[in-house]
Amino acid sequence: MTATEAVFGEDINKETESLYKKQRKLGEGTYAVVYQGQHIKTGRTVAIKKIKVGNMRSGLDMSAIREVKALQELRHPNVIELVDVFSHKTNLNLVLEYLDTDLEIVIKEKNLVFMPADIKSWMMMALRGLDHCHKCWLLHRDLKPNNLLIASDGQLKLADFGLARDFGDVKRAMTSNTVTRWYRAPELLLGATNYTGAIDIWAMGCIFAELLLRAPYLPGDSDIEQLTTIFKARGTPTEEEWPGMSKLPAGFKFDKYPRPQFSDLFQGASEDALVLMNLMLTFNPTNRISAGDALRHPYFSNMPRPTKPAKLSRPKKEQAAEIAADGEMANNEDSRKRQFKDAFSDDDVFGSRPMIAGQANNATAAGGGGGGGGGDGPANKRMDMRISSPA
Amino acid sequence: MSSEKPPLFKQTSQYRDWRFTPESLAQQRAANNKKGIERVLQGLREEAQVDDDPSMSETRINEAKNNLLTPSEELELVDYYLQMVHVYALTYKRNGLLKPDAVNNVKATAINFIKRFYIHNVVFDYPPKSIMLTCFYLATKVENAFVKIDDFIRPLQSAEMKRGGKAQTKNEDILDLEFVVIQSLQFELAAHHPYRPAYGFYLDMQAYIEDKGLLKEVYEKTQSYIDQSLYTDLVFFYQPSQIALGAFKLAAKDKDLDIDPYLTQCFEARLLESLYTILDDIQDIVSNRNPTAVDKAREIDRKLILCRNPEKNPNSKLYKKKVADQGEVPYQSDSE
Numbered sequence: 001m002t003a004t005e006a007v008f009g010e011d012i013n014k015e016t017e018s019l020y021k022k023q024r025k026l027g028e029g030t031y032a033v034v035y036q037g038q039h040i041k042t043g044r045t046v047a048i049k050k051i052k053v054g055n056m057r058s059g060l061d062m063s064a065i066r067e068v069k070a071l072q073e074l075r076h077p078n079v080i081e082l083v084d085v086f087s088h089k090t091n092l093n094l095v096l097e098y099l100d101t102d103l104e105i106v107i108k109e110k111n112l113v114f115m116p117a118d119i120k121s122w123m124m125m126a127l128r129g130l131d132h133c134h135k136c137w138l139l140h141r142d143l144k145p146n147n148l149l150i151a152s153d154g155q156l157k158l159a160d161f162g163l164a165r166d167f168g169d170v171k172r173a174m175t176s177n178t179v180t181r182w183y184r185a186p187e188l189l190l191g192a193t194n195y196t197g198a199i200d201i202w203a204m205g206c207i208f209a210e211l212l213l214r215a216p217y218l219p220g221d222s223d224i225e226q227l228t229t230i231f232k233a234r235g236t237p238t239e240e241e242w243p244g245m246s247k248l249p250a251g252f253k254f255d256k257y258p259r260p261q262f263s264d265l266f267q268g269a270s271e272d273a274l275v276l277m278n279l280m281l282t283f284n285p286t287n288r289i290s291a292g293d294a295l296r297h298p299y300f301s302n303m304p305r306p307t308k309p310a311k312l313s314r315p316k317k318e319q320a321a322e323i324a325a326d327g328e329m330a331n332n333e334d335s336r337k338r339q340f341k342d343a344f345s346d347d348d349v350f351g352s353r354p355m356i357a358g359q360a361n362n363a364t365a366a367g368g369g370g371g372g373g374g375g376d377g378p379a380n381k382r383m384d385m386r387i388s389s390p391a
Numbered sequence: 392m393s394s395e396k397p398p399l400f401k402q403t404s405q406y407r408d409w410r411f412t413p414e415s416l417a418q419q420r421a422a423n424n425k426k427g428i429e430r431v432l433q434g435l436r437e438e439a440q441v442d443d444d445p446s447m448s449e450t451r452i453n454e455a456k457n458n459l460l461t462p463s464e465e466l467e468l469v470d471y472y473l474q475m476v477h478v479y480a481l482t483y484k485r486n487g488l489l490k491p492d493a494v495n496n497v498k499a500t501a502i503n504f505i506k507r508f509y510i511h512n513v514v515f516d517y518p519p520k521s522i523m524l525t526c527f528y529l530a531t532k533v534e535n536a537f538v539k540i541d542d543f544i545r546p547l548q549s550a551e552m553k554r555g556g557k558a559q560t561k562n563e564d565i566l567d568l569e570f571v572v573i574q575s576l577q578f579e580l581a582a583h584h585p586y587r588p589a590y591g592f593y594l595d596m597q598a599y600i601e602d603k604g605l606l607k608e609v610y611e612k613t614q615s616y617i618d619q620s621l622y623t624d625l626v627f628f629y630q631p632s633q634i635a636l637g638a639f640k641l642a643a644k645d646k647d648l649d650i651d652p653y654l655t656q657c658f659e660a661r662l663l664e665s666l667y668t669i670l671d672d673i674q675d676i677v678s679n680r681n682p683t684a685v686d687k688a689r690e691i692d693r694k695l696i697l698c699r700n701p702e703k704n705p706n707s708k709l710y711k712k713k714v715a716d717q718g719e720v721p722y723q724s725d726s727e
Contacts, residue, residue, distance in 0.1 A: 004419050057539075085578035
């Protein structure tokens with residue numbers, strides 16, 4: 001029997017730190033700097049996200065805590081891998097697997113042609129990752145195309161868990177001010193504080209639609225407008241369709257919009273794709289399909305078969321780089337600062353992201369090329385998690 | 392059955408990195424203690440070189456040698472501060488800083504963090520009094536019950552003033568240790584407790600046990616046994632659902648309720664046999680818990696003053712010198 005040796009916390013940390021070297025900066029913001037790095041012994045390329053904590057009044061920031069806490073518990077091919085964590089002085093360093101593009105870039109890259117089987121493949125991988133989160137009782141709470149990163153082998157991975165939290169305790173209220181606006185479920189917009197994985201499914205439904213349309217499906221201009229945007233696109237739900245809707249904090253009377261013919265907008269989408277999308281965008285969260293059931297839906301077993309990840313179309317290296325670099329540049333310092341203040345002023349400290357929703361307005365609507373210099377796009381959000389490959 | 396499905400629990404960091412047998416845990420603590428003592432003596436020798444008066448240093452080293460803590464004294468001291476978590480939790484709840492529905496989780500996570508912390512540290516380096524506060528503060532963040540640091544220290548300061556002294560605790564006292572704590576927790580922040588599985592069992596048992604009123608009483612009593620279990624090392628040996636069931640058995644015994652019909656219907660005989668062994672062990676450990684009394688804690692704390700590792704003590708000459716020496720080296724950003 002070998003003698004047990006003392007293992008002190010700081011020694012473990014030093015040893016972890018010594019395993020990696022930072023190679024070059026991929027992007028920098030107020031909150032974090034992302035480096036490309038390498039595991040010295042194995043040569044594995046990694047992304048090192050250095051979160052600056054030194055200047056935070058209340059110490060370690062909530063989104064860093066949420067992200068580390070969530071990722072340590074999630075091991076799945078469709079969830080970004082947290083390879084290691086170490087601290088250096090008052091910086092927290094997350095060693096993450098290196099992923100070079102994201103679904104937003106892919107959607108915006110007009111030169112890429114999507115086949116129905118490609119969309120099926122991305123949706124399947126995204127739902128698998130989400131199903132795993134929900135099985136582990138974790139809500140992602142910020143699903144959108146630029147948080148779905150894509151590895152060089154085509155695997156899609158859920159990333160950016162800075163808003164993630166556990167759920168399932170019905171007695172505990174959660175903030176409704178979460179998820180980037182265009183992907184925010186109606187119950188959140190109505191102020192629900194007791195919600196479930198259904199909010200992530202709604203976001204996935206929006207992403208599904210965005211893949212089919214190659215444009216955001218429900219781009220509301222403000223939080224109030226968002227509900228109207230949803231009702232115009234999906235029809236205003238009746239009390240029968242969503243009992244309890246009017247009892248939610250912001251559940252007042254809305255203009256009644258008729259339900260449009262979805263097949264008019266989603267031309268070329270197969271019937272089964274639309275059926276599943278509609279199940280994911282069901283108003284009543286109780287009836288909205290779960291990730292597990294979505295994966296068992298005939299859409300995934302019907303022809304065509306989902307494209308193999310390695311065969312999926314992806315932006316050419318240079319194109320990805322250009323857009324990505326744009327995103328890095330577009331980081332808006334002001335908005336970051338405001339988020340920090342907010343992250344600590346809320347009761348259920350949801351972290352910082354919802355502010356971003358407010359800035360996402362003209363981003364994708366402007367189309368194409370990433371955030372641009374103004375820093376008003378979702379691109380500004382992108383940098384903290386985004387591990388892209390500029391140049 | 393249990394709300395903790397084994398395959399899922401096996402994916403948790405708690406299962407992956409925080410499981411021990413009673414023997415391996417004791418060995419780990421003994422090894423830490425031994426190494427910790429070496430570091431204390433080494434630190435004192437280093438300090439002797441800093442010190443102007445070498446003869447005093449000799450006295451200091453001897454004093455330390457005569458007051459070194461054993462592994463069980465370390466544990467007893469830590470146990471006392473685990474109990475303080477409960478006291479503070481009630482204070483924060485009274486002040487409205489901690490919502491009633493968050494108290495159990497914050498408390499249990501704070502206690503768990505302290506216990507995990509001392510698997511990778513010794514009290515000579517980091518006395519539990521301050522580690523307890525940092526773990527508590529970290530637990531509020533981890534359990535979605537964030538409190539601003541200024542609000543967090545206010546009750547601590549007013550308690551100090553009530554005792555007739557000055558308000559001493561500063562924000563930095565808590566925040567400066569945050570990284571020390573989180574790295575010792577191996578950056579694993581999710582902690583699973585028996586409260587939720589106990590609720591699951593309670594719901595489940597309603598289908599098997601006639602007397603619902605009595606069952607409710609038993610469930611309520613179960614909570615207090617779970618509270619007790621948190622102070623023990625059970626969290627390192629068993630899964631939360633097993634501890635919950637053990638607590639249920641203890642409560643059922645108190646209230647003369649037989650929950651075995653439920654168990655025999657839910658588990659195969661073969662599994663039940665090994666489960667009973669586990670449940671017996673859990674019941675033993677919870678019933679035999681012996682909390683450290685305040686006098687004992689004070690006595691150990693007094694010894695600890697004499698055997699702290701100066702290298703980690705911000706008030707020591709050695710620490711101050713090291714900080715000053717580091718200050719001469721221009722700060723090198725690790726960002727490039």
